């Protein structure tokens with residue numbers, strides 16, 4: 225019998241705001257513990273929360289990017305639970321009237337594009353960070369009360385690779401929108417995973433199992449694969465899957481039952497009495513819509529048509545917004561799109577990878593990059609020189625034309641000079657010249673190499689090859 | 700919370716468990732009685748015709764009480780730690796909790 229897998233994700237995304245959700249405390253990841261806290265986020269009696277407008281705006285913008293409809297009326301609820309990561313014994317969240325409803329993320333390519341539907345997006349406050357030690361636990365409330373957006377998908381994914389595609393696309397969109405850094409190591413993006421398996425013949429979803437709080441894509445993928453195998457094996461042997469929450473242990477590569485108490489999920493939600501509702505009018509929503517950047521998929525299509533780039537190039541360039549911007553800025557300065565693309569995909573991305581540097585933080589500018597390419601196109605410098613110069617501009621910056629002039633790096637396209645070198649090389653290497661005549665093509669490469677050597681790397685190699693051929697032919 | 704025979708009833712034992720309250724059985728039956736009477740009182744609303752009346756969640760017709768995303772200094776580290784039962788390396792120390 226065949227089995228069908230259904231996966232849904234609840235993805236928590238830390239918003240890139242300056243301050244917390246309901247108080248003016250600084251958002252930081254590298255401050256000493258318990259230094260960015262106040263009476264509101266420490267839950268001291270009498271302190272009142274006040275909504276951060278920017279967090280509302282970023283959540284609505286995420287909704288607009290993901291094709292959600294924005295609720296004109298939304299509000300906050302209290303979610304009650306006891307755990308030391310939440311000082312007030314409740315988390316302010318949105319249960320019945322979230323900011324965004326519906327929408328979706330497209331996965332797959334070409335004819336196989338499928339939509340993973342989004343159920344809703346709501347806004348809440350994050351909990352504190354708990355560190356576990358041998359004999360005690362230590363709490364840092366710096367993260368407590370920071371804005372956290374939760375994106376809840378429908379169970380529309382059917383394999384671990386679907387889930388990876390969904391998360392990758394979601395992350396790209398949110399980073400594009402400037403909503404979050406989505407830095408996985410810093411825990412900016414954490415997912416709860418729901419997975420169920422059912423016989424293909426059944427049209428009702430199987431019993432779902434939840435795996436909580438996963439922050440790496442790799443972990444999610446491995447946990448899903450383990451859980452799909454585990455549940456399929458249970459069904460095949462005639463058993464039934466227990467509805468429960470399981471924990472992923474990355475070291476063992478297995479999920480384990482968490483055996484939570486039955487009552488643990490009775491959150492007794494009720495409307496947060498300390499906050500007023502959020503009412504958004506069309507003008508505000510349209511204003512925020514006008515501030516949205518171009519979606520990655522739209523940008524890829526535009527790059528293909530506007531710059532006549534192959535699908536592959538468009539995909540690589542648009543994967544990161546700063547890289548796409550660097551490409552466009554260089555093209556705007558008159559460089560040929562396809563050569564800009566080639567240089568970015570090979571040399572620039574390689575150097576960025578090797579040095580671990582950020583594209584926004586390198587001495588190479590679209591200006592110097594474009595003038596370097598102009599020198600190549602006009603055959604003023606040859607390719608090996610250009611490659612060396614590119615690395616230098618990447619490291620130290622500078623003005624390519626000035627450097628070429630100053631150091632005499634200009635390519636020798638002067639026929640007279642190359643004629644002279646070629647004549648000498650052919651005369652000094654009669655055996656190699658004879659080999660070429662005898663049909664050994666590589667012999668020509670050797671002779672060209674000799675001419676390049678004599679010109680100290682500056683001769684135009686194509687021109688040198690032509691002239692050598694003529695010399696050998698005795699012209 | 701209704702029970703089968705249509706009268707209102709609150710499961711005080713469960714509420715205590717959820718709210719982390721420790722109560723003796725005497726206290727529990729005392730509160731049981733009081734809370735059931737409060738529920739009965741609220742029950743009177745059901746006798747009214749509330750068709751077409753929106754539930755009221757807030758006292759005033761006001762919305763959008765926002766703050767701008769501007770940093771405001773909070774408590775000093777010493778002030779925070781002063782209220783904590785114990786601390787270690789700047790973190791608030793609590794009995795070991797499971798992940």
Ligand SMILES: [Zn+2]
Nearest residue numbers: 247249262265
């Ligand atoms: Zn605070």
